[in-house]
Amino acid sequence: MDTRVIGIASGKGGVGKTTFSINLALQFAAMGKRVLLFDADLGMANIHIAFNKSITKSLANVIDGRATLEDIIVNVHENIDLISGGSGVERLADLNALESSAIVQSFSSLESNYDYMIVDMSAGITSQVIAFMASVQLKIIVGTDELSSISDAYGIIKVLSMKQILSDLVYIPNRVSSPITGKKLYENLNYVTNKFLNHDIEFIGSITEDPIYSRAWQADNPASIISKNTNASAEINKIAREIENHQVFNTPNNNSLQFFLTGIQVN
Numbered sequence: 001m002d003t004r005v006i007g008i009a010s011g012k013g014g015v016g017k018t019t020f021s022i023n024l025a026l027q028f029a030a031m032g033k034r035v036l037l038f039d040a041d042l043g044m045a046n047i048h049i050a051f052n053k054s055i056t057k058s059l060a061n062v063i064d065g066r067a068t069l070e071d072i073i074v075n076v077h078e079n080i081d082l083i084s085g086g087s088g089v090e091r092l093a094d095l096n097a098l099e100s101s102a103i104v105q106s107f108s109s110l111e112s113n114y115d116y117m118i119v120d121m122s123a124g125i126t127s128q129v130i131a132f133m134a135s136v137q138l139k140i141i142v143g144t145d146e147l148s149s150i151s152d153a154y155g156i157i158k159v160l161s162m163k164q165i166l167s168d169l170v171y172i173p174n175r176v177s178s179p180i181t182g183k184k185l186y187e188n189l190n191y192v193t194n195k196f197l198n199h200d201i202e203f204i205g206s207i208t209e210d211p212i213y214s215r216a217w218q219a220d221n222p223a224s225i226i227s228k229n230t231n232a233s234a235e236i237n238k239i240a241r242e243i244e245n246h247q248v249f250n251t252p253n254n255n256s257l258q259f260f261l262t263g264i265q266v267n
């Protein structure tokens with residue numbers, strides 16, 4: 001079975017990408033799905049912290065031939081493994097053909113191990129982020145109601161539009177005061193993308209401001225968070241189910257882990 005690949009981006013940093021990636025992974029894990037979290041936040045990789053693990057090797061070691069992909073994969077939770085991209089994320093872009101095919105091969109060998117790969121990206125509209133977004137199947141932009149977050153979310157959508165990679169693009173309003181304000185935030189952004197880019201973005205739910213959801217960072221056992229009966233855990237559960245049923249994963253195509261890696265390198 002192919003691994004479903006999801007990318008998580010934002011214009012502005014600090015809006016909740018990583019917290020979302022972790023909680024989404026926990027939801028999928030609880031649903032019995034096997035998840036590979038790819039920490040692609042160059043220079044600021046921090047997912048391991050939420051799971052109380054230390055990271056000694058990253059993708060850069062695999063590219064250098066000093067480690068295999070299996071060596072750098074860390075099991076962080078039942079059904080969740082982590083790959084830390086580190087500076088390897090930057091180097092992915094300029095591999096020679098031989099290195100590149102070796103990396104693609106080793107990623108492909110993981111294909112049967114995971115139901116989902118979640119790629120947690122750096123903030124901002126770097127060429128790396130754009131290449132990642134072009135290579136994932138479901139593209140998720142996380143944003144808050146801060147003006148700078150809204151304008152930066154629009155900024156990244158505009159760049160994706162110029163590159164014609166707007167399909168299956170979801171906007172998830174985060175830290176909102178209620179589902180109604182979340183929907184409203186989506187509608188406002190969608191109005192603008194519709195008017196100026198002639199494109200509708202998708203809505204699969206929003207996430208309310210919730211200290212328990214965000215406590216994934218401090219918990220010794222982040223899984224306990226999702227079992228808590230809070231608004232955010234119900235919302236993220238709904239979002240996970242929307243993703244599970246999303247049409248991009250339920251129509252035949254060639255996208256997979258291998259496509260992801262090949263895509264990054266040709267972009």
Ligand SMILES: Nc1ncnc2c1ncn2[C@@H]1O[C@H](COP(=O)(O)OP(=O)(O)O)[C@@H](O)[C@H]1O
Pocket residue numbers: 010012013014015016017018019020123174175176207208209210211213214215217232
């Ligand atoms: N829904 C939420 N409710 C409360 N706090 C949140 C929520 N989402 C994120 N946060 C908090 O916002 C901060 C930034 O989140 P983080 O996931 O690190 O953002 P990013 O990865 O986009 O830089 C963290 O302290 C996190 O706990």
Ligand SMILES: [Mg+2]
Pocket residue numbers: 017018019041
């Ligand atoms: Mg982050």
